[in-house]
Amino acid sequence: MRKPPNNPYDISRLDLDDILGTINEEVRQRFGENRGEVADYIPALADVPRDRFGMALALLDGTVHEVGNARERFSIQSVSKVYTLTLALEAIGDALWKRVDREPSGDPFNSLIQLEHEKGIPRNPFMNAGAIVTADVVLSNYGDAEATLLEFMRARSGNPEVGADVELAKSERESGHRNVALANFIRSYGNLHNDVQDVLDFYFLQCSLRMDCVDLARSMQYLADGGRCGPSGQQVTSAEGATRINAMMMTAGTYDAAGDFAFHVGLPAKSGVSGAIVAVVPHVMGLCVWSPALDRKGNSLLGGYALHRFTRMTGLSVF
Numbered sequence: 059m060r061k062p063p064n065n066p067y068d069i070s071r072l073d074l075d076d077i078l079g080t081i082n083e084e085v086r087q088r089f090g091e092n093r094g095e096v097a098d099y100i101p102a103l104a105d106v107p108r109d110r111f112g113m114a115l116a117l118l119d120g121t122v123h124e125v126g127n128a129r130e131r132f133s134i135q136s137v138s139k140v141y142t143l144t145l146a147l148e149a150i151g152d153a154l155w156k157r158v159d160r161e162p163s164g165d166p167f168n169s170l171i172q173l174e175h176e177k178g179i180p181r182n183p184f185m186n187a188g189a190i191v192t193a194d195v196v197l198s199n200y201g202d203a204e205a206t207l208l209e210f211m212r213a214r215s216g217n218p219e220v221g222a223d224v225e226l227a228k229s230e231r232e233s234g235h236r237n238v239a240l241a242n243f244i245r246s247y248g249n250l251h252n253d254v255q256d257v258l259d260f261y262f263l264q265c266s267l268r269m270d271c272v273d274l275a276r277s278m279q280y281l282a283d284g285g286r287c288g289p290s291g292q293q294v295t296s297a298e299g300a301t302r303i304n305a306m307m308m309t310a311g312t313y314d315a316a317g318d319f320a321f322h323v324g325l326p327a328k329s330g331v332s333g334a335i336v337a338v339v340p341h342v343m344g345l346c347v348w349s350p351a352l353d354r355k356g357n358s359l360l361g362g363y364a365l366h367r368f369t370r371m372t373g374l375s376v377f
């Protein structure tokens with residue numbers, strides 16, 4: 059049986075580059091197994107090659123370790139929901155929880171089913187329904203929501219080149235019938251305050267932001283460091299705020315696979331249908347893995363495997 063180190067958070071005992079190298083080799087050996095599919099319900103995502111894998115770790119002192127395609131950009135999709143949740147909580151605090159619940163859903167990320175039973179109050183801010191309400195809150199509370207989000211992401215990642223993929227956002231707007239349905243349904247309960255189209259435009263824009271694993275690992279640092287963002291030096295949220303967002307990621311960040319994820323990985327994490335998964339080792343590092351082929355629940359198959367191997371090889375897990 060694996061014996062836990064005296065201080066599991068002391069990472070000076072670990073050769074992180076060696077560990078990343080091993081994971082990279084293991085993942086690449088699995089490319090041929092032909093498991094998982096890239097998301098094709100968003101036309102622009104269907105063209106992304108599946109045999110890609112990148113992983114990056116950003117330590118609290120700013121050191122980055124990376125491997126594979128860690129500098130290849132992709133759209134961040136639902137990973138963006140972590141950042142809009144942060145912005146919404148900073149704007150209206152606990153009032154957000156009157157409009158979005160904070161329970162795991164056990165349903166797919168784009169499910170409509172619970173919404174009717176629960177009268178237009180989405181289960182959590184990481185399902186599409188909850189993220190649409192969160193987007194509405196951001197729109198209502200920041201003068202120029204789009205510019206605010208872009209500035210937020212550039213500051214969190216330390217990369218001034220982070221930008222939206224306008225073509226991708228357009229492609230999602232044209233094919234996102236289910237999101238249109240969700241938004242209208244929530245509106246019918248009075249839980250959207252802005253024009254449905256404006257909310258959806260903002261939601262699709264947040265999903266289309268293009269970043270790479272290094273950008274995203276750095277952008278997770280504030281959640282590992284009690285709300286303090288290393289790249290900008292800003293206190294983005296309070297230590298309590300960071301703890302709560304991590305808790306949401308743990309219980310709902312990978313949708314109806316959150317239980318399985320806690321079992322195999324054991325870190326707060328958030329996935330997106332482009333194949334990205336961000337994760338946090340509290341007090342130690344932000345992480346990002348990316349590999350486009352997804353499992354049935356919409357989480358990166360090899361990304362999940364890589365995080366599993368990482369937590370087992372390092373002993374880093376909140377459990």
Ligand SMILES: NC(=O)CC[C@H](N)C(=O)O
Nearest residue numbers: 135136167186265330331
């Ligand atoms: N899980 C996801 O990444 C979903 C995001 C995607 N843009 C959608 O709304 O369907």
